[in-house]
Amino acid sequence: MKIAVLPGDGIGTEIVAEAVKVLQVLDLQFEMETADVGGVAYDRHGHPLPEATLKLAKEADAVLFGAVGDWKYDKLERQFRPEQAILGLRRNLGLFANFRPAICYEQLTHASSLKPELVSGLDILIIRELTGDIYFGQPRGRRASPDGAFAGAEEAFDTMRYTRPEIERIAHVAFQAARKRSKRVTSVDKANVLETFQFWKDVVTEVGQQYPDVKLDHMYVDNAAMQLVKQPKAFDVVVTGNMFGDILSDEAAMLTGSIGMLPSASLNASSQGLYEPSHGSAPDIAGKGIANPLATILSAAMMLRFSLNQPHAADRIESAVKDVLAQGLRTADIWSEGTRKVGTREMGDAVVAAI
Amino acid sequence: MKIAVLPGDGIGTEIVAEAVKVLQVLDLQFEMETADVGGVAYDRHGHPLPEATLKLAKEADAVLFGAVGDWKYDKLERQFRPEQAILGLRRNLGLFANFRPAICYEQLTHASSLKPELVSGLDILIIRELTGDIYFGQPRGRRASPDGAFAGAEEAFDTMRYTRPEIERIAHVAFQAARKRSKRVTSVDKANVLETFQFWKDVVTEVGQQYPDVKLDHMYVDNAAMQLVKQPKAFDVVVTGNMFGDILSDEAAMLTGSIGMLPSASLNASSQGLYEPSHGSAPDIAGKGIANPLATILSAAMMLRFSLNQPHAADRIESAVKDVLAQGLRTADIWSEGTRKVGTREMGDAVVAAI
Ligand SMILES: CC(C)[C@H](C(=O)O)[C@@H](O)C(=O)O
Ligand SMILES: CC(C)[C@H](C(=O)O)[C@@H](O)C(=O)O
Numbered sequence: 001m002k003i004a005v006l007p008g009d010g011i012g013t014e015i016v017a018e019a020v021k022v023l024q025v026l027d028l029q030f031e032m033e034t035a036d037v038g039g040v041a042y043d044r045h046g047h048p049l050p051e052a053t054l055k056l057a058k059e060a061d062a063v064l065f066g067a068v069g070d071w072k073y074d075k076l077e078r079q080f081r082p083e084q085a086i087l088g089l090r091r092n093l094g095l096f097a098n099f100r101p102a103i104c105y106e107q108l109t110h111a112s113s114l115k116p117e118l119v120s121g122l123d124i125l126i127i128r129e130l131t132g133d134i135y136f137g138q139p140r141g142r143r144a145s146p147d148g149a150f151a152g153a154e155e156a157f158d159t160m161r162y163t164r165p166e167i168e169r170i171a172h173v174a175f176q177a178a179r180k181r182s183k184r185v186t187s188v189d190k191a192n193v194l195e196t197f198q199f200w201k202d203v204v205t206e207v208g209q210q211y212p213d214v215k216l217d218h219m220y221v222d223n224a225a226m227q228l229v230k231q232p233k234a235f236d237v238v239v240t241g242n243m244f245g246d247i248l249s250d251e252a253a254m255l256t257g258s259i260g261m262l263p264s265a266s267l268n269a270s271s272q273g274l275y276e277p278s279h280g281s282a283p284d285i286a287g288k289g290i291a292n293p294l295a296t297i298l299s300a301a302m303m304l305r306f307s308l309n310q311p312h313a314a315d316r317i318e319s320a321v322k323d324v325l326a327q328g329l330r331t332a333d334i335w336s337e338g339t340r341k342v343g344t345r346e347m348g349d350a351v352v353a354a355i
Numbered sequence: 356m357k358i359a360v361l362p363g364d365g366i367g368t369e370i371v372a373e374a375v376k377v378l379q380v381l382d383l384q385f386e387m388e389t390a391d392v393g394g395v396a397y398d399r400h401g402h403p404l405p406e407a408t409l410k411l412a413k414e415a416d417a418v419l420f421g422a423v424g425d426w427k428y429d430k431l432e433r434q435f436r437p438e439q440a441i442l443g444l445r446r447n448l449g450l451f452a453n454f455r456p457a458i459c460y461e462q463l464t465h466a467s468s469l470k471p472e473l474v475s476g477l478d479i480l481i482i483r484e485l486t487g488d489i490y491f492g493q494p495r496g497r498r499a500s501p502d503g504a505f506a507g508a509e510e511a512f513d514t515m516r517y518t519r520p521e522i523e524r525i526a527h528v529a530f531q532a533a534r535k536r537s538k539r540v541t542s543v544d545k546a547n548v549l550e551t552f553q554f555w556k557d558v559v560t561e562v563g564q565q566y567p568d569v570k571l572d573h574m575y576v577d578n579a580a581m582q583l584v585k586q587p588k589a590f591d592v593v594v595t596g597n598m599f600g601d602i603l604s605d606e607a608a609m610l611t612g613s614i615g616m617l618p619s620a621s622l623n624a625s626s627q628g629l630y631e632p633s634h635g636s637a638p639d640i641a642g643k644g645i646a647n648p649l650a651t652i653l654s655a656a657m658m659l660r661f662s663l664n665q666p667h668a669a670d671r672i673e674s675a676v677k678d679v680l681a682q683g684l685r686t687a688d689i690w691s692e693g694t695r696k697v698g699t700r701e702m703g704d705a706v707v708a709a710i
Contacts (some may be wrong), residue, residue, distance in 0.1 A: 115470060118468050138502065138503070150518040154518065155516055160512060162510065198433065199510075200511075223605070226614075248580070250578065254580075254581040254584040
């Protein structure tokens with residue numbers, strides 16, 4: 001089994017180092033190979049996703065990804081910016097199924113912006129389509145406006161698109177995930193305005209007929225953004241397109257109050273996957289040894305479960321993380337009165353010890 | 356001065372009746388004319404936005420709108436569904452500037468899902484572009500996929516588009532609004548992925564140079580969805596496109612916990628406007644006399660201020676609403692222990708009395 005390790009920018013190096021440490025104590029046979037990605041790859045090789053990095057990622061069974069981005073790359077042309085690396089990996093590896101759990105850990109309930117009773121025990125799984133929609137749709141660009149009230153004026157445009165097979169495969173992923181949970185799927189669309197999402201709704205409904213044991217409902221994206229705030233626990237599995245999923249998965253993550261704890265997985269049809277924390281590269285705290293490595297460590301657990309067929313090892317990591325929380329260890333982002341503040345490395349060591 | 360009164364479906368009739376009552380006690384000279392819109396218009400005239408209704412709206416200085424929609428129209432072809440009326444009014448009247456305040460009233464702070472300290476005193480103004488973007492962009496439809504990995508498969512698509520003049524005019528609206536408030540604008544985009552929103556960011560930045568006294572910053576839409584939950588009071592004026600504005604304005608409204616209190620205004624270049632509550636038609640409570648009329652009454656106040664040039668009358672309504680809250684009157688949606696529960700009509704009467 002081969003793991004491509006791509007730490008990236010900002011706190012990426014620090015948090016990925018802890019996840020690697022945890023993987024190494026599991027007594028499993030992996031080959032791990034590290035490569036540059038993001039801003040650091042641009043600095044060293046002139047491109048955020050160098051050929052060699054992409055080749056490594058393609059050959060590996062799984063990619064363990066840190067984070068990319070830093071203010072200092074903001075002025076670069078779009079194609080050279082760090083986030084193009086992540087878009088390039090998704091597209092080139094065909095990682096169409098993004099799993100973004102929003103879980104509120106018992107001991108961290110107080111960290112949420114929401115009243116504790118609304119989030120305690122929260123456990124939502126957002127499944128975001130990741131290789132289609134307006135993210136990759138062609139044509140796109142700038143031009144003289146071809147028609148409309150401002151014909152002739154300078155204009156920019158993008159194309160939102162979904163084909164039937166793209167919607168079908170992500171719908172199957174959602175229904176199958178729901179079967180392992182509480183058998184409910186909420187499909188989020190904007191069928192009242194968009195052709196793409198009327199089609200989305202139609203196709204998801206059709207696929208749903210193959211899963212009579214799963215309850216499917218539909219919600220408009222604006223309403224979903226509201227209901228997540230109003231009663232997040234009413235959701236279980238949420239499935240949606242790339243753009244809406246980007247927004248709603250971040251909103252849901254923030255509802256938990258502990259985004260430093262949330263892993264993510266992005267899978268293709270052959271269960272090859274990219275695993276990364278839900279949070280970003282946090283350049284403001286990079287190099288200080290205070291970042292929370294738990295989201296990355298939990299991403300490594302997802303990797304073991306989804307791509308490396310090691311569910312038992314995944315369980316061991318997940319319960320070790322619960323143990324360190326129960327021991328009262330906290331990095332700065334989740335610290336509260338009465339708990340012990342630890343740094344990145346100390347937190348990683350504690351997980352290793354708990355395993 | 357002529358007002359087109361379009362009550363619509365569900366609770367629309369009840370709440371608009373109270374706003375009309377309030378307008379009538381102001382000793383101003385209006386002509387008010389009522390017409391059908393939404394599902395009720397489809398039932399009676401075969402179209403959610405009948406010719407006569409559109410003509411009335413076009414001739415009026417302002418439109419006072421209730422709400423549209425009901426489950427029973429869900430199966431209609433898209434063009435006949437109630438919400439097409441609102442899209443048709445926006446397009447035909449050129450109502451490009453949507454003002455959506457998210458205000459947390461002192462006495463209602465507890466109604467929010469968020470911890471009181473995060474929302475007490477909250478006062479955000481979301482300015483949403485309302486006639487462009489993927490809502491109206493052509494081409495759109497279904498077809499055999501012309502290219503890509505699933506070429507030939509059935510596909511649906513939409514076009515996101517913004518021209519320079521469309522972005523410029525909404526940016527001016529936002530900067531001018533900010534000048535009357537705390538002189539800060541947050542422009543929300545997805546410039547890291549979309550051509551349309553890289554252009555949006557560029558043009559807003561250019562326009563901002565004409566407002567050196569206003570501080571402009573930029574935020575990605577996914578981050579905005581998070582920051583609204585994390586620290587809503589960090590926002591003042593937010594300006595964004597039609598699609599992102601739809602999602603974020605609803606999210607922000609729900610953060611206040613009292614969506615039954617939030618008005619909205621949609622203006623065109625000649626200050627003609629459509630005024631409606633931020634909430635929907637709530638068919639489940641229609642006809643029961645329990646809906647909260649205050650969002651509609653406050654929408655009438657916005658109408659007086661923005662379209663009818665009666666700022667003093669607007670102030671009178673707004674302070675009357677504060678008075679009834681201070682008196683402890685509450686409709687069911689905002690009721691809490693220790694306050695007096697009243698119905699729709701009683702609430703309207705109380706506002707009239709306070710004026
Ligand atoms: C960095 C950016 C391109 C990316 C996205 O929009 O998908 C990020 O927000 C994410 O959710 O992984
Ligand atoms: C009803 C619908 C078409 C509309 C929109 O998406 O604009 C509504 O959600 C709104 O925000 O006014």
